Amino acid sequence: MKEYDLIVIGSGPAGFSAAMRALDFGLKICIVEGAHLGGAGIMNGALTSKTMYELSMDYAVAARTDRGYRSGSLSVDFEMVIKTVIHAAKEKQYQMLSQIETFSEEKSSSGSLCLKKGWAKFVDPYTITVTGHDATETLKAKNFVIATGAKPRKAPGLEIDHERIINSDDLLSLKKFPERMLIIGSGIIGCEIATIFSNFKQTEVHLLDRANRVLPYEDDDVSQFVSKNLEDNGVIIHHTAHLRTINKYPDHLEVILDYDAGNSKVIEVDVALVAIGRVANTEKLGLSNIGVQATERGTIEIADHCVLRDGNNICHIYAAGDISGHTQLYSVAEFQGRLAAEQIADTPSYPLDYSHMSTLMFFKPELASVGLNEKQLREKKIAHKVAYYSNKLVNRAIAMRSTNGFIKIIVSNEEQPRILGMRAGGPQASAYIVSVAHLINQGNSLQEVLKIFYPHPSLAEVFRNV
Numbered sequence: 001m002k003e004y005d006l007i008v009i010g011s012g013p014a015g016f017s018a019a020m021r022a023l024d025f026g027l028k029i030c031i032v033e034g035a036h037l038g039g040a041g042i043m044n045g046a047l048t049s050k051t052m053y054e055l056s057m058d059y060a061v062a063a064r065t066d067r068g069y070r071s072g073s074l075s076v077d078f079e080m081v082i083k084t085v086i087h088a089a090k091e092k093q094y095q096m097l098s099q100i101e102t103f104s105e106e107k108s109s110s111g112s113l114c115l116k117k118g119w120a121k122f123v124d125p126y127t128i129t130v131t132g133h134d135a136t137e138t139l140k141a142k143n144f145v146i147a148t149g150a151k152p153r154k155a156p157g158l159e160i161d162h163e164r165i166i167n168s169d170d171l172l173s174l175k176k177f178p179e180r181m182l183i184i185g186s187g188i189i190g191c192e193i194a195t196i197f198s199n200f201k202q203t204e205v206h207l208l209d210r211a212n213r214v215l216p217y218e219d220d221d222v223s224q225f226v227s228k229n230l231e232d233n234g235v236i237i238h239h240t241a242h243l244r245t246i247n248k249y250p251d252h253l254e255v256i257l258d259y260d261a262g263n264s265k266v267i268e269v270d271v272a273l274v275a276i277g278r279v280a281n282t283e284k285l286g287l288s289n290i291g292v293q294a295t296e297r298g299t300i301e302i303a304d305h306c307v308l309r310d311g312n313n314i315c316h317i318y319a320a321g322d323i324s325g326h327t328q329l330y331s332v333a334e335f336q337g338r339l340a341a342e343q344i345a346d347t348p349s350y351p352l353d354y355s356h357m358s359t360l361m362f363f364k365p366e367l368a369s370v371g372l373n374e375k376q377l378r379e380k381k382i383a384h385k386v387a388y389y390s391n392k393l394v395n396r397a398i399a400m401r402s403t404n405g406f407i408k409i410i411v412s413n414e415e416q417p418r419i420l421g422m423r424a425g426g427p428q429a430s431a432y433i434v435s436v437a438h439l440i441n442q443g444n445s446l447q448e449v450l451k452i453f454y455p456h457p458s459l460a461e462v463f464r465n466v
């Protein structure tokens, strides 16, 4: 039976970063992956959706007719779009495979990496089985990182048939642009997919928002900004609407929506896509064989990245990424994986500080977020002030003829106000978010922002004016 220093279960950003960091410490590592190398970080997730977003944004630029240019006969081929997206995913997967091969057991004298394809299940705290297509293998290790990620949540009473009623995992299997599409769920995935399909202008996009605004966890002004942009891009948003049922007919789906106001609406679409959150992949891991119970949300509780068993750390089994119940982001998964490997190697590490966590949301225009928003600060009863500045006043935005955007900086209510959070919407909003994350991390006051030179003309100049 093969024995390793570390077995990583799952090859997404959490698992792969844990493995790569563990390699630095000379460990003999095996990565076990049941589906796609790179997990949702690559396939049916972050990279594929962002590739499709970029293509759709290019198409939207090419389709403009208000800038003095006009393309002759613009058309888009869905098959080619999907091929390009899969190409991008494969490019990344082959980079990862090359890294694995570079450090294969046969070649590497110190640390080594191997990849086993199959589904892992704990037999006891030091043993797993890996079930592949044709065989089951038993492996042992001194340490484990569970990085099995998450999968799309099922909508109650709605069967996903993976052809017409689909989730984000099925997007790349579509054969053509749907003429009409309903997206159920107006969180990040729902709004990003609505942006992509409305950019291509081949699909009538309906977005079901069970609340009265999209992105329910964001501040009202930010949600309204996103809502308005989606509508301006042609998306039909059904606010305060609830899905009663979908009736399947050979050539269409009949959707019945019930609104909070009491009225109902029947609409016809070709594809319905469910995007109502993601649930952790714990159920097939054999957690009971290691004395671990998943939380009510199906996640694994951790302390210092160690899995908790009966309130105690099992200090040779770690968990990282979406499975851990923290914010489901690539960067968080990658960070947690790296720190788990450092714990395993007993290397002095630093605690993960989520206060300057940042994220980009790929809408039109993009939305960037770092730190807390007003809603969270009100919940935590933290006194704060808000500075707001419109891109309408920024020369670069004017030059781009693209002034739909803003920056909103949230600071503490102190004499020297510290930056607590920021939201920015507009072109290139992603470009300056990391500098704000640094300022939050360093506990800097707003004054620091004003001491910096800003290149002109740049969208970052928006800071100087807040």
Ligand SMILES: Cc1cc2nc3c(=O)[nH]c(=O)nc-3n(C[C@H](O)[C@H](O)[C@H](O)COP(=O)(O)OP(=O)(O)OC[C@H]3O[C@@H](n4cnc5c(N)ncnc54)[C@H](O)[C@@H]3O)c2cc1C
Pocket (backbone or CB within 6 Å): 009, 010, 011, 012, 013, 014, 015, 032, 033, 034, 035, 036, 037, 038, 039, 040, 041, 042, 044, 045, 046, 047, 049, 050, 118, 119, 120, 121, 147, 148, 149, 150, 168, 189, 281, 284, 285, 320, 321, 322, 323, 327, 328, 329, 330, 331, 333, 359, 360
């Ligand atoms: C459509 C979409 C778009 C996204 N866009 C972004 C984005 O733009 N930015 C961002 O920060 N985040 C984005 N995310 C979220 C991000 O992809 C996840 O937070 C991240 O991939 C989580 O990493 P992970 O390693 O924890 O899990 P995953 O990436 O889910 O990887 C887990 C892996 O474990 C494997 N696995 C599960 N169970 C087993 C088992 N028993 N045995 C063996 N293997 C197993 C799975 O097959 C999978 O490959 C997006 C997600 C989706 C779905």
Ligand SMILES: NC(=O)c1ccc[n+]([C@@H]2O[C@H](COP(=O)([O-])OP(=O)(O)OC[C@H]3O[C@@H](n4cnc5c(N)ncnc54)[C@H](O)[C@@H]3O)[C@@H](O)[C@H]2O)c1
Pocket (backbone or CB within 6 Å): 155, 156, 184, 185, 186, 187, 188, 189, 190, 192, 208, 210, 211, 214, 215, 216, 243, 275, 276, 277, 278, 327, 328, 329, 359, 360, 361, 362
């Ligand atoms: N750019 C990014 O950073 C990015 C992109 C995509 C996904 N992600 C990550 O993936 C996670 C999952 O994305 P998501 O959009 O699926 O989840 P989400 O939590 O962002 O949003 C889920 C949405 O579905 C709604 N909802 C829940 N149950 C519902 C029901 N029964 N009927 C109708 N609506 C319902 C919620 O009100 C919410 O609006 C995100 O939380 C995010 O962390 C990040």
